[in-house]
Amino acid sequence: MTLRLTNTLTRRLEAFEPLVPGQVSIYCCGVTVYDLCHLGHARSYIAWDVLRRYLQWRGYAVTFVQNVTDIDDKILARAATEGSSMEAVSERNIREFQTDMAALGILPPDRLPRATRCLDGIRQMITELEASGAAYSADGDVYFSVLKKADYGKLSGRSLEEQQEGASGRMGEAEEARKRHPFDFALWKGAKPEEPSFPSPWGPGRPGWHIECSAMVRQELGDTIDIHLGGADLIFPHHENEIAQSEVATGQALARFWLHNGMVNVGGEKMSKSLGNFTTIRALLNSGTTPMTLRLLVLQAHYRKPLDFTAAALEAAATGWKGLNAALLVGDQQAAALGWPAATATSAICGSAQADSVDPAAPLEEARQRFSDAMDDDLNTSAALAVLFELARPLRSLANRLERGDAASGADDDLRKRWLLLRELSAVLGLVAELPATEAAAPGAGGPSEADIQAVIEARRLAKASKDYATADGLRDQLRSAGIELIDRPTGLTEWIRK
RNA sequence: GGCGGCAUGGCCAAGUGGUAAGGCAGAGGAUUGCAAAUCCUUUACCCCCAGUUCGAAUCUGGGUGCCGCCUCCA
Numbered sequence: 001m002t003l004r005l006t007n008t009l010t011r012r013l014e015a016f017e018p019l020v021p022g023q024v025s026i027y028c029c030g031v032t033v034y035d036l037c038h039l040g041h042a043r044s045y046i047a048w049d050v051l052r053r054y055l056q057w058r059g060y061a062v063t064f065v066q067n068v069t070d071i072d073d074k075i076l077a078r079a080a081t082e083g084s085s086m087e088a089v090s091e092r093n094i095r096e097f098q099t100d101m102a103a104l105g106i107l108p109p110d111r112l113p114r115a116t117r118c119l120d121g122i123r124q125m126i127t128e129l130e131a132s133g134a135a136y137s138a139d140g141d142v143y144f145s146v147l148k149k150a151d152y153g154k155l156s157g158r159s160l161e162e163q164q165e166g167a168s169g170r171m172g173e174a175e176e177a178r179k180r181h182p183f184d185f186a187l188w189k190g191a192k193p194e195e196p197s198f199p200s201p202w203g204p205g206r207p208g209w210h211i212e213c214s215a216m217v218r219q220e221l222g223d224t225i226d227i228h229l230g231g232a233d234l235i236f237p238h239h240e241n242e243i244a245q246s247e248v249a250t251g252q253a254l255a256r257f258w259l260h261n262g263m264v265n266v267g268g269e270k271m272s273k274s275l276g277n278f279t280t281i282r283a284l285l286n287s288g289t290t291p292m293t294l295r296l297l298v299l300q301a302h303y304r305k306p307l308d309f310t311a312a313a314l315e316a317a318a319t320g321w322k323g324l325n326a327a328l329l330v331g332d333q334q335a336a337a338l339g340w341p342a343a344t345a346t347s348a349i350c351g352s353a354q355a356d357s358v359d360p361a362a363p364l365e366e367a368r369q370r371f372s373d374a375m376d377d378d379l380n381t382s383a384a385l386a387v388l389f390e391l392a393r394p395l396r397s398l399a400n401r402l403e404r405g406d407a408a409s410g411a412d413d414d415l416r417k418r419w420l421l422l423r424e425l426s427a428v429l430g431l432v433a434e435l436p437a438t439e440a441a442a443p444g445a446g447g448p449s450e451a452d453i454q455a456v457i458e459a460r461r462l463a464k465a466s467k468d469y470a471t472a473d474g475l476r477d478q479l480r481s482a483g484i485e486l487i488d489r490p491t492g493l494t495e496w497i498r499k
Numbered sequence: 500g501g502c503g504g505c506a507u508g509g510c511c512a513a514g515u516g517g518u519a520a521g522g523c524a525g526a527g528g529a530u531u532g533c534a535a536a537u538c539c540u541u542u543a544c545c546c547c548c549a550g551u552u553c554g555a556a557u558c559u560g561g562g563u564g565c566c567g568c569c570u571c572c573a
């Protein structure tokens with residue numbers, strides 16, 4: 001089966017074939033670095049990370065470029081507020097962005113161009129647009145004339161005639177007056193006093209928002225790329241304008257496939273800075289949610305649909321991941337008991353998994369096929385996850401039997417192959433086993449020390465041995481109220497976890 | 500006002516013509532001194548009305564509700 005993707009340009013499911021056989025060029029609209037990323041960004045970049053991993057798994061050589069908008073009104077405003085500079089705000093938030101992405105297991109882009117470092121390409125493109133008559137200057141600003149692009153609106157499905165009415169009166173009056181058409185947009189903005197600026201043939205200023213992506217795509221990947229990615233909220237005007245600029249400048253189609261992810265909602269409304277209903281990735285991870293839990297939460301829904309972020313959904317994902325994680329860890333934690341060759345939990349990350357793949361003739365091939373078919377169907381990760389959970393079930397069962405000292409049954413080679421396949425397919429979704437948190441990392445503020453806990457456990461063990469269950473239960477409750485849950489293993493050992 | 504999307508069990512969510520994947524929660528069971536944790540089993544008149552069809556969650560028309568975009572936004 002071939003991979004089929006919903007192309008926003010045609011609003012249809014289309015078979016994907018790259019321009020150059022075996023190679024895929026991808027451009028992903030990145031962040032404006034004025035603040036920490038929130039869950040909307042996480043959802044988007046997790047989805048595209050999975051697209052990238054899947055293409056690689058299918059054998060394509062993928063070049064993945066993501067931009068950073070490091071000059072913008074919000075960055076300037078933030079710099080003014082904190083009394084620093086645009087560069088300081090940008091630099092800091094780029095690092096924060098990279099930290100968050102790494103935490104979520106999102107593969108770093110092959111190149112991460114910044115607007116302020118692509119000014120030559122930007123000025124070049126504006127000059128070309130001016131020469132072709134599609135751009136005009138007005139009071140130090142340069143605008144793109146949408147009437148010069150015959151098919152303007154083809155991505156978002158709107159026509160200039162129909163939209164004119166609704167658009168008027170929404171922009172600043174001064175800017176409105178300089179434009180020839182309400183939809184015309186700035187390619188270059190003349191600098192206001194005191195603002196950082198860059199020289200240009202049109203006077204000091206800075207690039208408009210849309211032009212940087214057009215220039216970067218051309219600079220990094222060429223005139224026509226295979227896939228352009230972004231959030232659905234970028235379809236209009238951002239991507240529409242990118243298309244207009246690039247296609248007038250190059251005479252070529254900008255991107256063959258346009259993919260857009262659905263929004264993250266909170267209480268049915270879009271998560272956004274302006275509504276103040278956002279949760280940063282940082283805050284979520286600090287509150288105890290693991291990266292893989294968030295990944296599972298995101299991948300349980302189809303990437304194009306809205307995703308409602310709720311505490312209940314998060315909890316369900318956490319429990320779900322716990323089960324999958326247990327299955328992924330079976331081979332590592334029980335390798336000795338099973339007599340399997342040892343493997344480390346990290347070896348399955350990303351592309352390396354395929355080297356250890358299962359025998360194509362094995363019956364498990366059917367599961368691999370179902371996974372592949374699901375992903376081919378416009379990245380149906382929800383259906384792909386169902387395959388993972390089904391693969392995991394016997395492994396979890398095996399772990400249960402091992403724990404009860406009943407290892408003999410089923411600890412065979414088929415199960416090992418199943419485990420390897422689970423690891424391989426999970427890695428395609430970026431789902432990689434998380435080792436249990438080390439206790440050293442957990443205690444933090446106020447909790448009882450490990451030595452204290454062991455002391456109580458020993459006291460309880462003695463109480464139990466003398467059948468003094470009242471005392472034993474009292475000790476257990478005591479720890480429970482301190483956030484420590486005890487787990488009596490069949491072996492007689494008592495383990496504990498911090499909740 | 501214009502453009503687009505979505506409505507499936509208690510919750511989340513696949514499924515685009517042949518009588519409903521998966522996850523969470525719930526229930527029953529195994530295990531346990533009792534728990535917890537774990538494993539096993541189990542739970543659906545697919546928003547409404549009309550139509551097409553031998554047959555529709557799935558196609559067509561109408562309705563209702565919700566969301567996104569049209570301004571910065573992943």
